[in-house]
Amino acid sequence: MPLQTIDKGAIVRWLTACADSIAANREYLTKLDAAIGDGDHGVNMDRGFKAVVVKLSAGAEMDIPQLMKSAGMTLISTVGGASGPLYGTFFLQAAQVCAGKAELTLADWIAMLKAAMNGIMARGKASAGDKTMLDALAPAVQALEDAAAQVHSTAGALALSACAAKAGMSATEPLVARKGRASYLGERSAGHLDPGAASMYLLLKAAAETLASR
């Protein structure tokens, strides 16, 4: 049986689920950011993803790459702060990799996330262990690649990647931040989850819950 593909409807459901999850976790993300940052992460992400959903409804004509690009541009112009450009880059880079595709295979999705990750690394000059959103994204990409090598189902691979993202997010707690605002706290940044890692986990969890279901 061929691996299940991801169609445009799934991407729309995913983006909508992202917005719902961010909205539901707005105070939680804000609280995480207040502890080691400036307390705007939840509000900014919520504003951004609400705008993404508005664009969705206006753009019934868009294909998958256009949807991803529109999400990226919208986040860039509505989120602000560090996460605006970073999540914007995430979607823009992913869009480039799937150019021309009407449906995505698991391999496409992996390539997209990898491009997204590289984009974030280039934009933010951070690496794994710096206590950033990368600490949730990188293990998720790795888990997807491992799963794909083992011919998992698309749904199973996505579930594994969400699981790895969650572990990666949790692992940011003891870390001392080396990038972003939290790094100013030095040792005092340890003992708190990174808010960007938490939001990244929410997006990847939403992917697992929507991309491979009809």
Add this chain to the structure above:
Amino acid sequence: MPLQTIDKGAIVRWLTACADSIAANREYLTKLDAAIGDGDHGVNMDRGFKAVVVKLSAGAEMDIPQLMKSAGMTLISTVGGASGPLYGTFFLQAAQVCAGKAELTLADWIAMLKAAMNGIMARGKASAGDKTMLDALAPAVQALEDAAAQVHSTAGALALSACAAKAGMSATEPLVARKGRASYLGERSAGHLDPGAASMYLLLKAAAETLASR
């Protein structure tokens, strides 16, 4: 037996006792003023009377009118606020009435307090019942006059005047202020003692305790 007179030593002891009593009640007066004014009465009076005492030690040569005038001038230039000019006037007016005297009779003292009271009324344009220092001073003057008419001892008359001042002070509590800062509170000024009435009582109590004792 002639009524006991008040000599220069007694005036010095009185001014010193005033300073001690104001210092001891600094927080109390401040608290009264914080409730219906601006909370500076204790501090301002304390600063003023401390300066009066410094002048005392420097002015061994001064006679009674000079002592009173010096106290008045010192209060004017160190207290500030409403009570600076008012208590300054109190001492300056009293000084004028005893010009040339080396010793004071009870009648002199009554005339001095009366002049002081009139000076305060002229300066502050307040009358009895306005919830001011006058509400302690006016009954004290009245009590002195009544006592003198009945050929009391000087000490007894002074004690009665302090007693009347205390009653007058207490009677300010239910009043709605019509003069000074407390008047801005309107009805909310009722239910609090007037700070200036309280300090006036302290001065008159100190007089009873020092002027007629050796």
Add this chain to the structure above:
Amino acid sequence: MKKLINRAEDVVRESLEGFAAAHADLIRVNFEPAYVARRDAPVNGKVGVVSGGGSGHEPLHSGYVGMGMLDAACPGSIFSSPTPDQMLEASKAVDGGAGILHIIKNYTGDQMNFEMAAELGRAEGLEIDSAVIDDDVAVTDSLYTAGRRGVGLTVLAEKITGAAAEERRSLKEVANICRQVNSWGRSMGMALTSCTVPHIGHPMFDLPENEMEIGIGIHGEPGRKRLPIQSADEITAMLMEPVIQDLPYRAGDRVLLFVNGMGGTPLSELYIVYRQALSIAKGHRLNVERSFVGSYITSLEMAGCSITLLKLDDTLIRLWDAPVKTPALRWGI
């Protein structure tokens, strides 16, 4: 007590020392007795404009000493009127031969101390006139009180009167301009928090998290009434309507709209209040020709604001726009 101070009793002096050093190009400070005078005082042939009052309202008054505004300011203890000797020495120091105007905020203490200073000054041959500022419409039954307080309008009066003096007008004219400003201006203020006087060490009154005081003065006194906190737009209406009704300001009047911060309120919030105040003014068809927004007459770190309206004519506008060069207010030069 969360303050950047050393000993409570040194606050006014040390602050004045820092002020003197920071603005030595504009002012000089005398410490015994304490007053601030413009550096080039006395200015020959010009009326000397002198004000003063308790400290704790910075930048008022010392921050407004300089060309085009005050010739001298006398700082008292925190929230306490200064003493007559300060005012007397300040008046002598800035006497340019055309007389001295005392601008007095209407508080019993300030009135009496300035009155004594004027008596002393006249005895020494100075020509002294005075003008009183009493713009606070929160004090409604002024027959049964010490009268209206002088609040926000004081800043506008000092600016405009100073400009009139700079035009070398006579003492009488300068005093009349100041009185005109007073009769054409009205204010009202509110507080979200109390403030802490250093020597007291705790807030002047308790204001629960969800309450505010309407009709406060600038001395940490509680106001006329305590209400649940409301939105900026509602609060602005509560201040603007009594101000407008009081003069009253009428359709077509040209006005200056001044939104003042009490010290602890961020500038961004003052603009939110300004926005609504302007809209209310427009609703009454007032022509807001000049605007002024900032913390210009404060009550230590109190959070809150006041709103002042001043009716304008061509002369007042010219005097408001005239150059001013002081530590806290500067334009045109």
Add this chain to the structure above:
Amino acid sequence: MKKLINRAEDVVRESLEGFAAAHADLIRVNFEPAYVARRDAPVNGKVGVVSGGGSGHEPLHSGYVGMGMLDAACPGSIFSSPTPDQMLEASKAVDGGAGILHIIKNYTGDQMNFEMAAELGRAEGLEIDSAVIDDDVAVTDSLYTAGRRGVGLTVLAEKITGAAAEERRSLKEVANICRQVNSWGRSMGMALTSCTVPHIGHPMFDLPENEMEIGIGIHGEPGRKRLPIQSADEITAMLMEPVIQDLPYRAGDRVLLFVNGMGGTPLSELYIVYRQALSIAKGHRLNVERSFVGSYITSLEMAGCSITLLKLDDTLIRLWDAPVKTPALRWGI
């Protein structure tokens, strides 16, 4: 929450609306996307100086738009970097044909958003250079962090850079002046209280009555360490010494001394800090040739202060003294 606001989500827009109305003679405001531009922009042949950052630091940056300082400022949400489209549109609006300089406070978000804006702008044919401000010596191990923060020096850099642009210098020269200011300036700040972001509704951190944070930034973040409250003189020394040691400033250096309030601290206290900072500077035999005291870059209603030193030469002094005409800073015109 003790704030003069309506709905939390409207704070920035409504404040900007009030600001636009109050200063229509100096600036104009674009709302979609949000930026403030000087009224006469673009100025032909002049480098356009553009800055921006999160809101909540007022008067920074919008208050500094006008002749002699910024051509445009982009306000973000409270404590959040603005977005590239704001910076792009602002840059286009003030492009007088001599290029655009972006002055960027060194925060990850600001850096990345300005970077994207510059990429977009260059793609549209704009000539854009940038200069970064990172003066906060509280961030010591900058190798392991996002680098030093941009704090108090930003105000001085915007003033001096704006004056250089006003002299019609080239983009390269203007950028270099800004970089020189950055390399010659150092700051450090402290907080007595936290501050409350409207949409959060409670203080960013708890600071007990007898404690303070040393080494804070301007975003309500806790600082490097928490200590018992000390006297103003001791606190001033705690800020001044690391600042002086860092550059280091040496005996004989000419400097500007800037004592900044974080928003909730009265001006009078800033002068107490200034007094001691000056005395420490003199102790190090620094020549304090210019002084600047006030709440110019704030953190909402936070109580606290920061101290900035800037080394001066004749050029920087001339540019500092040059006329400036903005809502929040004005002299010489």
